[in-house]
Amino acid sequence: MLPTIAWxxxxxxxxxxxxxxxxxxxVRCRTYIQVAQAxxxxxxxxxxxxxxxxxxxxxxxxxxxxxxxxxxxxxxxERIYVRLERTRPTARNLFxxxxxxxxxxxxxxxxxxxxxxxxxxxxxxxIELEDAETNKAIGRHGRALIRDGMTVLTHCNxxxxxxxxxxxxxxxxxxxxxxxxxxxxFADETRPFLQGARLTVWELDxxxxxxxxxxxxxxxxxxxxxxxxxxxxxxxxxxxNGDTANKIGTYALAVLAKENGVPFYVAAPTNTIDxxxxxxxxxxxxxxxxxxxxxxxxxxxxxxxxxxxxxAFDVTPAAYITAIVTERGIxxxxxxxxxxxxx
Amino acid sequence: MLPTIAWxxxxxxxxxxxxxxxxxxxVRCRTYIQVAQAxxxxxxxxxxxxxxxxxxxxxxxxxxxxxxxxxxxxxxxERIYVRLERTRPTARNLFxxxxxxxxxxxxxxxxxxxxxxxxxxxxxxxIELEDAETNKAIGRHGRALIRDGMTVLTHCNxxxxxxxxxxxxxxxxxxxxxxxxxxxxFADETRPFLQGARLTVWELDxxxxxxxxxxxxxxxxxxxxxxxxxxxxxxxxxxxNGDTANKIGTYALAVLAKENGVPFYVAAPTNTIDxxxxxxxxxxxxxxxxxxxxxxxxxxxxxxxxxxxxxAFDVTPAAYITAIVTERGIxxxxxxxxxxxxx
Numbered sequence: 001m002l003p004t005i006a007w008x009x010x011x012x013x014x015x016x017x018x019x020x021x022x023x024x025x026x027v028r029c030r031t032y033i034q035v036a037q038a039x040x041x042x043x044x045x046x047x048x049x050x051x052x053x054x055x056x057x058x059x060x061x062x063x064x065x066x067x068x069x070x071x072x073x074x075x076x077x078e079r080i081y082v083r084l085e086r087t088r089p090t091a092r093n094l095f096x097x098x099x100x101x102x103x104x105x106x107x108x109x110x111x112x113x114x115x116x117x118x119x120x121x122x123x124x125x126x127i128e129l130e131d132a133e134t135n136k137a138i139g140r141h142g143r144a145l146i147r148d149g150m151t152v153l154t155h156c157n158x159x160x161x162x163x164x165x166x167x168x169x170x171x172x173x174x175x176x177x178x179x180x181x182x183x184x185x186f187a188d189e190t191r192p193f194l195q196g197a198r199l200t201v202w203e204l205d206x207x208x209x210x211x212x213x214x215x216x217x218x219x220x221x222x223x224x225x226x227x228x229x230x231x232x233x234x235x236x237x238x239x240x241n242g243d244t245a246n247k248i249g250t251y252a253l254a255v256l257a258k259e260n261g262v263p264f265y266v267a268a269p270t271n272t273i274d275x276x277x278x279x280x281x282x283x284x285x286x287x288x289x290x291x292x293x294x295x296x297x298x299x300x301x302x303x304x305x306x307x308x309x310x311x312a313f314d315v316t317p318a319a320y321i322t323a324i325v326t327e328r329g330i331x332x333x334x335x336x337x338x339x340x341x342x343x
Numbered sequence: 344m345l346p347t348i349a350w351x352x353x354x355x356x357x358x359x360x361x362x363x364x365x366x367x368x369x370v371r372c373r374t375y376i377q378v379a380q381a382x383x384x385x386x387x388x389x390x391x392x393x394x395x396x397x398x399x400x401x402x403x404x405x406x407x408x409x410x411x412x413x414x415x416x417x418x419x420x421e422r423i424y425v426r427l428e429r430t431r432p433t434a435r436n437l438f439x440x441x442x443x444x445x446x447x448x449x450x451x452x453x454x455x456x457x458x459x460x461x462x463x464x465x466x467x468x469x470i471e472l473e474d475a476e477t478n479k480a481i482g483r484h485g486r487a488l489i490r491d492g493m494t495v496l497t498h499c500n501x502x503x504x505x506x507x508x509x510x511x512x513x514x515x516x517x518x519x520x521x522x523x524x525x526x527x528x529f530a531d532e533t534r535p536f537l538q539g540a541r542l543t544v545w546e547l548d549x550x551x552x553x554x555x556x557x558x559x560x561x562x563x564x565x566x567x568x569x570x571x572x573x574x575x576x577x578x579x580x581x582x583x584n585g586d587t588a589n590k591i592g593t594y595a596l597a598v599l600a601k602e603n604g605v606p607f608y609v610a611a612p613t614n615t616i617d618x619x620x621x622x623x624x625x626x627x628x629x630x631x632x633x634x635x636x637x638x639x640x641x642x643x644x645x646x647x648x649x650x651x652x653x654x655a656f657d658v659t660p661a662a663y664i665t666a667i668v669t670e671r672g673i674x675x676x677x678x679x680x681x682x683x684x685x686x
Contacts, residue, residue, distance in 0.1 A: 021646055155560075186652075189636070189644070191534060191558040197636075197645040205646055212650045213636055215534040217498075217559040217592025221657040224594060249560025251567060252599055259598050293532070293540075293556055296639040301532070302540040303364055303548055307555045309529075314564040 004049050004161050005056070007125065010063060012056040014044045017161060017195075021202035032061035032080050039087040039094075042193065046162020047236045047272055048131050051097030054084045055124035058101045063117055073113070077105055089284040090245055090313045092237040096271040097127055131164035134269045137327035138168055139175030142232075142267055145323065145330070146176035146183060150229040153186040153219055156247035157199035158234025158267060168267040169232045170203060172325065177209055185211045186228060188219055190247060192292040192310065216249050220256035231257045235268035235324075242318030242335025243280025248311055254320035263322040270326045273339055280315035288312050347392050347504050348399070350468060353406060355399040357387045360504060360538075364545035375404030375423050382430040382437075385536065389505020390579045390615055391474050394440030397427045398467035401444045406460055416456070420448055432627040433588055433656045435580040439614040440470055474507035477612045480670035481511055482518030485575075485610055487673070488666065489519035489526060493572040496529040496562055499590035500542035501577025501610065511610040512575045513546060515668065520552055528554045529571060531562055533590060535635040535653065559592050563599040574600045578611035578667075585661030585678025586623025591654055597663035606665040613669045616682055623658035631655050 006013045012029045018041070019025055027043050029035045035057030038044055044053050061080030065073060085098055101123055108119035146152065152173060156162075159170035166174060176183050185204055190196035197213055204211040214222065222228050231253050237245040244250070244266050257264040277283065290308035294300060324331040324339065331338040349356045355372045361384070362368055370386050372378045378400030381387055387396050404423030408416060428441055444466055451462035489495065495516060499505075502513035509517060519526050528547055533539035540556055547554040557565065565571050574596050580588040587593075587609050600607040620626065633651035637643060667674040667682065674681040 022643065188560070189534065191532065191560060194644050197649075201645045201649050205649070210650070212652055213645055214652050215559065215591070215636060217531070217534060217595060218652065218654065218657075220595030220598060221591060221654065222652070224657070248558070248564060252560060252563030252595060255563060255602050256595055256598055259602070293558060297642050297644065299640050299642060300365065301537050301640065302544045302556055306540075306544050306548070307553070309555055309557050309561065309565070311561065311564065314561075314567070 004164065005044060005052055005128070007056055007121070012053065012060065014038060014053065015161070016043050017045055017199060018042060020198050029057070029060065031064065032057040032084060035060060036083050036087050045195070046157065047091035047093040047234065048163040048168070048269060049161070050088060050091060051093035051271070052124070052128045052131060052164055054087070054094050055097045055101050055127045057084045058098065059117070059120045059124050062120055065113065088286055090236045090286045092272050092274045093269070100127065128164045131269065132166060134327040135163055135166040135168055135171040138267050138269065138325055139166065139171040141327070141329050142172030142265070142325040143175040143179060145230065145263070145265055145325070146172065146181060147229070148181040151184045151186060151227060153188070153222070153228045153231045153253070154200060155188045155196065155233050155250055155253055156190045157195040157203070159200060159203045161199050161203060162234060168234045168269065170200070172232060172267055173209065174207065183209065185209060186219070186222060187211050187213050188216045188249065189213060190249060191216055195247070219253055223256050223260040223262050228262055231262060231264045233266055235266050235272050236313055237283050238266070238268060238273045238324065238339070239277040239280045239283065240273070240275045240336060240339065241279045242321055242324060242333065242339065244316045244318070244321060244324070245280060245283045245285070245313045246316065248314050251314040251316045254316040258320050264320055265323050265325060266321055267325045270328060280317065283315055285314070286312045347507065348387060348395055348471070350399055350464070355396065355403065357381060357396065358504070359386050360388055360542060361386060363541050372400070373403065374407060375400040375427060378403060379426050379430050388538070389500065390434035390436040390577065391506040391511070391612060392504070393431060393434060394436035394614070395467070395471045395474060395507055397430070397437050398440045398444050398470045400427045401441065402460070402463045402467050405463055408456065431629055433579045433629045435615050435617045436612070443470065471507045474612065475509060477670040478506055478509040478511055478514040481610050481612065481668055482509065482514040484670070484672050485515030485608070485668040486518040486522060486524070488573065488606070488608055488668070489515065489524060490572070491524040494527045494529060494570060496531070496565070496571045496574045496596070497543060498531045498539065498576050498593055498596055499533045500538040500546070502543060502546045504542050504546060505577060511577045511612065513543070515575060515610055516552060517550065526552065528552060529562070529565060530554050530556050531559045531592065532556060533592065534559060538590070562596055566599050566603040566605050571605055574605060574607045576609055578609050578615050579656055580626050581609070581611060581616045581667065581682070582620040582623045582626065583616070583618045583679060583682065584622045585664055585667060585676065585682065586626075587659045587661070587664060587667070588623060588626045588628070588656045589659065591657050594657040594659045597659040601663050607663055608666050608668060609664055610668045613671060623660065626658055628657070629655045
């Protein structure tokens with residue numbers, strides 16, 4: 001498996017997720033501006049992965065500074081920080097990673113530029129490494145929810161490509177397969193960006209896990225027909241009460257799952273949880289470029305001037321969520337208490 | 344407005360719905376085989392429209408016969424009939440139109456080939472003309488359901504392009520607009536064939552009716568946010584109890600509408616109703632070519648060998664349907680009785 005993101009000699013390498021699965025090419029970012037643009041343009045996407053990218057972006061930004069002239073480095077750090085922070089508003093992990101990098105900056109502020117750079121690089125690498133370990137732990141806990149022979153529906157891509165490695169929702173499926181269970185996956189194509197068709201199918205195919213591609217409108221019908229045993233998705237931000245922002249279309253799946261008696265599971269690292277938000281009403285929902293809906297792969301599918309709405313995320317109320325899996329365990333309702341201490 | 348389908352001097356002209364809205368081109372069918380293929384390849388689609396196409400296809404088939412040699416014309420008629428009947432399995436209107444043509448054939452069987460041809464052409468033209476009138480009546484009844492200022496969500500294309508003219512679901516919207524109401528439409532793009540993005544947006548734009556394009560996964564979220572006042576769709580086959588087969592994704596919309604207290608309406612001519620089926624369990628669901636999901640506009644969006652499911656329709660149980668509008672009026676539950684006699 002090729003890595004999603006890697007630090008390589010004063011630059012960040014990312015697999016270009018806009019071009020998969022047709023082309024496996026890499027984008028090399030040498031400046032924090034390039035990293036910010038890569039996040040905005042979705043060269044890299046997935047809540048944990050953009051957190052890691054932003055952390056490395058901060059390292060590149062600080063590396064570009066020429067000298068520590070006292071007050072100026074604080075201003076420079078702030079400028080870099082704000083640029084990276086303004087890339088995408090919804091995923092909690094981006095802000096979590098930047099805040100962690102700021103704490104490292106403040107701890108090592110007095111060490112001079114060379115020492116500071118080394119400390120920040122170390123912190124970014126730790127964020128990357130810990131994310132991979134976190135996903136393994138999510139898998140170990142979550143695999144208990146997957147019975148042998150299950151068909152699991154997933155949406156978007158909550159796999160290795162959305163994280164440092166292994167994945168959150170797909171990490172649970174990988175862990176279940178690794179302990180010998182047979183699991184079949186239905187992957188929603190996930191318009192407009194087609195993360196399901198392009199990324200989830202590609203990832204699972206590489207691992208030899210059987211995957212069936214369907215359009216987003218089909219998911220409910222397969223639930224109704226009894227062909228789906230569980231729905232399993234990732235998350236971009238989870239409020240303290242369990243309300244969960246995730247890729248647009250997730251809310252619809254949760255309603256359809258409840259209506260058909262299918263369990264609905266969310267998998268995410270705890271750094272996705274925003275304890276400052278009492279519920280999902282306060283989660284900012286990114287509205288992206290209308291051309292993402294008007295076009296598919298650069299090809300127009302409607303009138304060029306068609307009016308479009310393009311929210312990139314929706315919020316699934318906690319009442320529809322059977323369980324949330326983090327690296328700490330399986331959290332059941334009521335989430336206000338269980339997110340602080342799982343079973 | 345260009346016609347969807349028209350008889351033009353021993354041939355049938357159809358606007359090529361695969362190429363809209365980028366190109367407005369016509370396909371001319373001179374044989375019944377060409378008509379059958381046009382239906383299969385979705386040059387023409389929409390339950391009422393394929394019924395009209397099949398009727399004209401039968402006319403072309405009978406016109407190609409060279410002489411009435413007694414028993415052979417029955418065999419020839421049967422061969423033509425069966426070829427047209429086997430094009431698409433789900434929509435009731437196709438079979439209804441063919442059965443009506445068969446009745447005309449039997450009534451005029453004794454008139455010799457020339458008289459028979461004239462009678463069949465007259466019958467096919469009557470089917471086309473009546474469909475346009477039926478849609479106007481659906482609009483007159485259904486507009487009572489649309490309040491001034493409403494935002495109506497629709498799926499697929501149940502417009503002029505799906506019928507002889509005016510449309511069923513879009514006919515109701517047109518009728519509401521014609522009586523001075525302001526109506527805004529949310530159009531689901533409707534993967535895989537993109538009837539919403541390509542056809543509904545194009546049709547409503549031509550009429551100056553405001554339309555907003557969204558992806559299929561967004562519809563539930565806009566209902567949850569209170570931005571949708573009603574859902575209004577067409578139908579391909581309605582069972583005697585009101586269970587309704589329509590374009591894949593319709594079932595999900597109906598569940599989401601119910602969950603959010605949004606009325607869910609179906610609009611269709613009575614020839615869509617299959618009184619021989621007690622419920623929707625017996626409706627045959629067409630599964631189409633997997634490449635429709637793997638590709639968009641001929642462009643691959645996943646692995647070329649990705650496993651795919653591609654049901655073209657789903658069945659919405661009557662319990663989710665607030666009302667069914669036909670040319671006879673507004674039918675409310677219980678549909679077992681009301682479909683026979685509306686309010």
